[in-house]
Amino acid sequence: MDLEIAQSTPTAAAIARVVQANYPVGEVVASEFLRRSFNQVYRLTLADGRRVVARLCAERPRGEPNLAFEAAALRHLQAQGCPVSASLPTAQGEVAMRVRLPEGERALMLFEHLDGEATADVPANIEAFGRGLARLHAAGEAFDAGASRYRLDLDYLLMQPLQRLLRAPTMTAELRSPFEVLGVRLRDRILALGPLSRVLCHGDAHGENNFVVGHEHGERQAVFFDFDEIGPGYLAYELAVYPWSLHPRSVDGVWSDKALARWNGFIAAYRAVRELGEADIAALGPFVAVRQFWLLGEYAGRVPVWGSQAMPTDYLQRQVKLLTQWEALELPVPPAVATAGPAH
Structure with a gap:
C-alpha cells in the first residue's frame, strides 16, 4: 500500500551526492545534517577544504520559497560591501535545483559557509x-x-x-x-x-x-x-x-x-x-x-x-x-x- 508522505528527511550523505552531481564544487568529502526547523540544513566539506551549506526548502504555509529574489538580493548586498552568505549557482547557472523526494519535488539551494x-x-x-x-x-x-x-x-x-x-x-x-x-x-x-x-x-x-x-x-x-x-x-x-x-x-x-x-x-x-x-x-x-x-x-x-x-x-x-x-x-x-x- 502506498502511503502519502508529508515531509521526508534525506541523509547528509544523500544531499552530498546530489550537490556533487549538480554543483561545480568538486568532490564532497564530508557531510553533516545540522538542523530540521522550517527547512532542513546541511553542512558539506569539499575536497579543496572549503565548506558550503545546503538548504532543502520545506513546504511552507506562506507559499513557494522566494528563491530568485533571495539570490538576487544577496548578490546586490554583497556587491554593496555587506558581508552575507551568498548563494552558489548550479552547474547550469540556476539559483537552485529541484530534488525529487517521496512527497514530491523540493528546492535545494547552496550557500557560502560563514564562520564567526x-x-x-x-x-x-x-x-x-x-x-x-x-x-x-x-x-x-x-x-x-x-x-x-x-x-x-x-x-x-x-x-x-x-x-x-x-x-x-x-x-x-x-x-x-x-x-x-x-x-x-x-x-x-x-x-x-x-x-x-x-x-x-x-x-x-x-x-x-x-x-x-x-x-x-x-x-x-x-x-x-x-x-x-x-x-x-x-x-x-x-x-x-x-x-x-x-x-x-x-x-x-x-x-x-x-x-x-x-x-x-x-x-x-x-x-x-x-x-x-x-x-x-x-x-x-x-x-x-x-x-x-x-x-x-x-x-x-x-x-x-x-x-x-x-x-x-x-x-x-x-x-x-x-x-x-x-x-x-x-x-x-x-x-x-x-x-x-x-x-x-
Missing part, C-alpha cells in the same frame, strides 16, 4: 549586530524589490497567519474569538500610527542568523546568513524581531536588566548608523506581538509535518494571555546619537 562568534550577550557583538543590520537596510535601498514573492506587510505578517491559526485542529470555539479580536485590534493600532518606513527586510534577524568577526581596523562586524524570509516590509517589524526573541514568554514576564541592556545596545548601535522615525519607534511594541502571530501561523501551517501537539490547546490558551499582555507593550528607545550615515 555568536552574538550571544556580548555587548560588542550586539552592537556589531545592530550596526550591521542598519548597513544591510541602507544597502537595500538601491535594490528593486518588485519581484519578491513575499511582502512583509500586515496581511502577510498578521492577517494570513491569524487565519491559519484559526484553522488549527487544536483551536477551540472559546479561543477563536479572542484571537480574532486581538489580531484585528493589533492591525488597527498599527494602521493608526500612519505611514511607516519600509526596507528590504532580512525577515528573521533575531541575533542568531548572524555571526560576528573581528575587523582589521578594530571594529567588530556582523556577517549575515539565512535570508529565507527576505522581502520588502516594515522597518519596525524587522527591528522588533530581536526584542521579541529576548522577551520572557511567561504571561507575567518582565524584562530583566540583562535583556534591556541587550536591546538598548542593539537599537543604539542601529540608530548610530541609520535614522529611526518617531512613528517607527511607536510601532516597535505592537510588532513584537505581530511577530508572535506570524510564528503561530507558521506552526499552524506545519501541523501536517510537526503534528498537532506542536501547538496543543493549553499552549494556545497561554498565547491569548501572552498576546493580551504584549498588546500594550512599549519598547524603551534611548536617545539617538549622531548618525554615521549609510557606511558599508
Whole structure:
C-alpha cells in the first residue's frame, strides 16, 4: 500500500551526492545534517577544504520559497560591501535545483559557509549586530524589490497567519474569538500610527542568523546568513524581531536588566548608523506581538509535518494571555546619537 508522505528527511550523505552531481564544487568529502526547523540544513566539506551549506526548502504555509529574489538580493548586498552568505549557482547557472523526494519535488539551494562568534550577550557583538543590520537596510535601498514573492506587510505578517491559526485542529470555539479580536485590534493600532518606513527586510534577524568577526581596523562586524524570509516590509517589524526573541514568554514576564541592556545596545548601535522615525519607534511594541502571530501561523501551517501537539490547546490558551499582555507593550528607545550615515 502506498502511503502519502508529508515531509521526508534525506541523509547528509544523500544531499552530498546530489550537490556533487549538480554543483561545480568538486568532490564532497564530508557531510553533516545540522538542523530540521522550517527547512532542513546541511553542512558539506569539499575536497579543496572549503565548506558550503545546503538548504532543502520545506513546504511552507506562506507559499513557494522566494528563491530568485533571495539570490538576487544577496548578490546586490554583497556587491554593496555587506558581508552575507551568498548563494552558489548550479552547474547550469540556476539559483537552485529541484530534488525529487517521496512527497514530491523540493528546492535545494547552496550557500557560502560563514564562520564567526555568536552574538550571544556580548555587548560588542550586539552592537556589531545592530550596526550591521542598519548597513544591510541602507544597502537595500538601491535594490528593486518588485519581484519578491513575499511582502512583509500586515496581511502577510498578521492577517494570513491569524487565519491559519484559526484553522488549527487544536483551536477551540472559546479561543477563536479572542484571537480574532486581538489580531484585528493589533492591525488597527498599527494602521493608526500612519505611514511607516519600509526596507528590504532580512525577515528573521533575531541575533542568531548572524555571526560576528573581528575587523582589521578594530571594529567588530556582523556577517549575515539565512535570508529565507527576505522581502520588502516594515522597518519596525524587522527591528522588533530581536526584542521579541529576548522577551520572557511567561504571561507575567518582565524584562530583566540583562535583556534591556541587550536591546538598548542593539537599537543604539542601529540608530548610530541609520535614522529611526518617531512613528517607527511607536510601532516597535505592537510588532513584537505581530511577530508572535506570524510564528503561530507558521506552526499552524506545519501541523501536517510537526503534528498537532506542536501547538496543543493549553499552549494556545497561554498565547491569548501572552498576546493580551504584549498588546500594550512599549519598547524603551534611548536617545539617538549622531548618525554615521549609510557606511558599508
